[in-house]
Amino acid sequence: MYIKGVGMTKFDYSVKPWWLFAYDAAIEALADAKMNIADIDAIVFSSISSAAGGEHQTHKVSFLSDLFKTNVPIIEIPSVCGGGGAAFWTALHLDEYDNVLVLAAEKFADNKSDTVVDWILSAAEKVTEQTEGMLFPTQNALVWQKYMEKYGATMDDLSLISFKNHSNAALNPKAYFYKKPIDLEKIKSSPVVASPLRLMDCSLSVNGGAAIIISKDETDVKVIGSGFATDYLLTFGRQDLTHFKATQLAAKKAFEQAGITPKDVNVAEIHDAFTSVELISYEDLGFAEAGKGNELIRSGKINLDGEMPINPSGGLKAKGHPISVTGLAQIYEIVNQLRGNCEERQVKPEPKIGLTHNIGGAGGSVTVHIFEKVKK
Amino acid sequence: MNFFKCPKCERRWQYPIRLCPHCLVDLEKSKSEKMTVVASSKAMIPTIMHPAVPYFAHIIEDENNNKYAYKTVKEYKIGEEIKYEPVDDKDAVAIWRIKYDISDAIKSTLQLLKIDFAENSKILILPTLVSPNHAYFRENTSPDFLAGVLQFLFEKKIKPENIKIAAQSFDETPIEASAQKSGLLDVCMKNNIAPLDIAKTNFVKQGNLEISEEITKADIVLNLSILKIGQAASTENIFKVLKKENYLASKYLYSETEIANELMGNLANTITIGEAEVIQRPDKLTVFMGLTLAGKNYLNLDRIFNEISMAKAMPKIIEEIRPENIKTVGREIKEVQYNINVC
Numbered sequence: 127m128y129i130k131g132v133g134m135t136k137f138d139y140s141v142k143p144w145w146l147f148a149y150d151a152a153i154e155a156l157a158d159a160k161m162n163i164a165d166i167d168a169i170v171f172s173s174i175s176s177a178a179g180g181e182h183q184t185h186k187v188s189f190l191s192d193l194f195k196t197n198v199p200i201i202e203i204p205s206v207c208g209g210g211g212a213a214f215w216t217a218l219h220l221d222e223y224d225n226v227l228v229l230a231a232e233k234f235a236d237n238k239s240d241t242v243v244d245w246i247l248s249a250a251e252k253v254t255e256q257t258e259g260m261l262f263p264t265q266n267a268l269v270w271q272k273y274m275e276k277y278g279a280t281m282d283d284l285s286l287i288s289f290k291n292h293s294n295a296a297l298n299p300k301a302y303f304y305k306k307p308i309d310l311e312k313i314k315s316s317p318v319v320a321s322p323l324r325l326m327d328c329s330l331s332v333n334g335g336a337a338i339i340i341s342k343d344e345t346d347v348k349v350i351g352s353g354f355a356t357d358y359l360l361t362f363g364r365q366d367l368t369h370f371k372a373t374q375l376a377a378k379k380a381f382e383q384a385g386i387t388p389k390d391v392n393v394a395e396i397h398d399a400f401t402s403v404e405l406i407s408y409e410d411l412g413f414a415e416a417g418k419g420n421e422l423i424r425s426g427k428i429n430l431d432g433e434m435p436i437n438p439s440g441g442l443k444a445k446g447h448p449i450s451v452t453g454l455a456q457i458y459e460i461v462n463q464l465r466g467n468c469e470e471r472q473v474k475p476e477p478k479i480g481l482t483h484n485i486g487g488a489g490g491s492v493t494v495h496i497f498e499k500v501k502k
Numbered sequence: 503m504n505f506f507k508c509p510k511c512e513r514r515w516q517y518p519i520r521l522c523p524h525c526l527v528d529l530e531k532s533k534s535e536k537m538t539v540v541a542s543s544k545a546m547i548p549t550i551m552h553p554a555v556p557y558f559a560h561i562i563e564d565e566n567n568n569k570y571a572y573k574t575v576k577e578y579k580i581g582e583e584i585k586y587e588p589v590d591d592k593d594a595v596a597i598w599r600i601k602y603d604i605s606d607a608i609k610s611t612l613q614l615l616k617i618d619f620a621e622n623s624k625i626l627i628l629p630t631l632v633s634p635n636h637a638y639f640r641e642n643t644s645p646d647f648l649a650g651v652l653q654f655l656f657e658k659k660i661k662p663e664n665i666k667i668a669a670q671s672f673d674e675t676p677i678e679a680s681a682q683k684s685g686l687l688d689v690c691m692k693n694n695i696a697p698l699d700i701a702k703t704n705f706v707k708q709g710n711l712e713i714s715e716e717i718t719k720a721d722i723v724l725n726l727s728i729l730k731i732g733q734a735a736s737t738e739n740i741f742k743v744l745k746k747e748n749y750l751a752s753k754y755l756y757s758e759t760e761i762a763n764e765l766m767g768n769l770a771n772t773i774t775i776g777e778a779e780v781i782q783r784p785d786k787l788t789v790f791m792g793l794t795l796a797g798k799n800y801l802n803l804d805r806i807f808n809e810i811s812m813a814k815a816m817p818k819i820i821e822e823i824r825p826e827n828i829k830t831v832g833r834e835i836k837e838v839q840y841n842i843n844v845c
Contacts, residue, residue, distance in 0.1 A: 239547070240547075240548050240549045240550055240553070241549075241550060241844075243547060243549045244549040244550040244551055247549060247551060252790065252792075253600075253601055253602055253792055254516055254570065254571060254601055254602075255571045256551060257551070257573075257599060257792045257838075258559065258570075258571040258572050258573040258599075259545055259552050259557055259558075259559040259571075259573035260559060260571045261545065261547070261549060261552070261559075263543075263545070263547065264543045264545050264559035265559075265571075267543035267559075268541045268542075268543050268559065268560075268561050271541045271542075271543065272540075272541055272561075275541075317546070318544070318546055319545075319546055319547055320543045320544065320545045320546065320547070320559065321543050321544040321546075322543075323543075360516060360571075361571075362561050362569035362570060362571060363514070363516065363568075363569065367561070367569070
């Protein structure tokens with residue numbers, strides 16, 4: 127399948143309803159594809175309910191039918207933070223349809239922090255994890271502690287990741303932190319949220335929408351690899367506490383399908399819900415050996431002017447993380463990087479192969495997709 | 503904590519399932535005995551479910567290399583064991599989390615209070631039965647909770663013929679209707695225990711109170727309260743051992759505190775087990791809480807529960823009891839405190 131069109135709203139705290147984020151992203155993708163909604167044969171949509179319940183709408187597919195005045199099949203694929211990637215993976219398997227719109231929208235940041243964090247907590251297991259204080263920051267802090275204990279990485283390594291992503295987001299007009307760079311010392315001295323993770327190690331919950339149109343028609347960007355794997359909800363019931371098995375499995379599948387190795391990738395968007403997750407993912411995706419992820423960030427190879435930039439968009443950390451939208455926003459960035467459309471943050475030389483990596487929960491569902499620039 | 507292991511492939515679950523989906527053989531239930539902290543994070547951000555910060559979120563590991571999530575307000579060092587010293591205090595309240603297994607949670611709370619039952623004990627169970635409603639309303643003791651109590655008693659080798667399950671209606675609703683609709687009658691039938699209407703029993707005078715003779719004959723009375731925010735649910739439930747007319751008359755002559763205290767003096771063999779797995783808010787909405795509480799002093803238990811659930815108002819009968827003066831054992835109040843009124 128090929129990418130025909132992409133669209134994305136600015137990530138922010140605007141109070142538009144969820145469906146308007148969906149609408150704006152879809153219209154941009156249709157314009158990019160030079161299509162209209164009548165050309166779309168099916169829609170795959172991803173979202174979760176809003177935190178406060180003020181926009182509680184459990185029949186979103188019918189809402190979208192009404193919004194777009196279409197009667198095509200619309201499937202909803204929620205998988206928390208991994209929803210966008212899971213929706214894209216699903217769309218790739220809809221062989222019957224020529225043009226599929228993959229869409230995600232969230233108005234998630236709509237209440238006090240304690241309410242929103244409590245709602246995000248619902249992606250952890252209720253009886254044995256939520257009750258025991260396993261917020262996502264604490265879960266990831268514990269995974270990171272075990273990693274540091276085993277491999278000896280430092281908090282300064284994570285600060286470098288945060289600094290890199292904030293620097294990139296400052297160049298991205300659709301990122302929350304556009305033109306708002308953060309200096310390294312401020313990152314290192316930010317308040318502790320769940321020790322040892324600091325505020326500046328955590329991604330930013332925002333609102334937004336993103337849309338991708340895939341097609342059987344040949345275009346300038348081809349999907350050459352797709353992998354999807356899941357793992358146990360109980361994070362500490364997994365065999366390996368320091369790595370995410372689902373990422374390893376999804377990456378293996380995607381690379382096998384693409385017939386390439388991690389060395390062939392020129393640019394990647396990695397799921398940095400926490401800076402520690404980005405570092406661990408370097409290893410799980412095969413960009414670094416186990417325990418050597420810190421060498422990658424220290425070397426500068428993954429900075430915007432490095433050999434293989436990671437998160438040129440600013441990532442979840444600084445572009446923002448509107449839950450289900452993230453997986454599609456990553457694809458939006460990679461497609462634009464492959465097309466050479468990214469202006470100030472354009473990876474040079476123009477990349478040929480790009481990768482996206484989207485995680486649901488604390489590593490419970492993961493998709494990896496690989497894209498290739500097609501010579502015309 | 504319990505875990506379930508497949509004897510063939512050795513996969514493990516924390517969920518109470520019966521068959522291994524890979525090998526299709528029965529799983530073996532095991533209990534983790536020793537819990538050691540292997541990683542610890544100090545959480546600084548409050549949420550509705552965890553309003554008191556800082557707290558510590560740990561990974562703990564048992565002697566079988568099973569790992570679990572665990573929260574404390576006390577700081578633990580890596581390698582330190584988490585253990586609780588039982589107390590022998592008639593006014594103490596035990597607090598414990600239900601991790602899918604109600605029977606196991608009840609066993610833990612009673613161990614924390616050094617309470618054990620002899621095999622030949624005669625037990626009278628007093629479930630909360632106040633309205634003819636389905637279990638999900640959480641008006642009455644839940645069938646699962648009653649079944650869990652019975653399972654615990656059977657594991658103690660107490661025979662069904664030595665167990666009585668009794669209730670009484672203080673309004674016009676026939677107790678049979680409530681027993682049937684709540685699902686409690688089914689639990690009685692499945693376990694071959696005949697339910698007993700306290701109103702139809704003989705009553706004996708003890709001081710100012712007329713108490714059912716069945717209560718006085720029992721070695722142990724288990725007051726099974728379903729806890730509700732802003733109520734003294736355990737105390738209200740124990741009043742059901744009184745003759746209805748005596749109770750209504752006593753309310754004119756004495757305060758509820760006086761009745762409760764006199765009753766406590768007369769019923770030294772009463773143990774309250776408070777159900778707080780899913781609880782009712784003052785607006786009748788139900789919320790998951792995942793707890794059970796136990797104690798011999800039902801007034802103290804009701805006060806501690808209202809502290810945990812951050813009740814904005816509570817009955818006079820418990821309002822003046824200072825929670826800081828009550829000894830608690832097991833999980834700490836701040837560990838399990840939950841701002842249920844705002845969720």
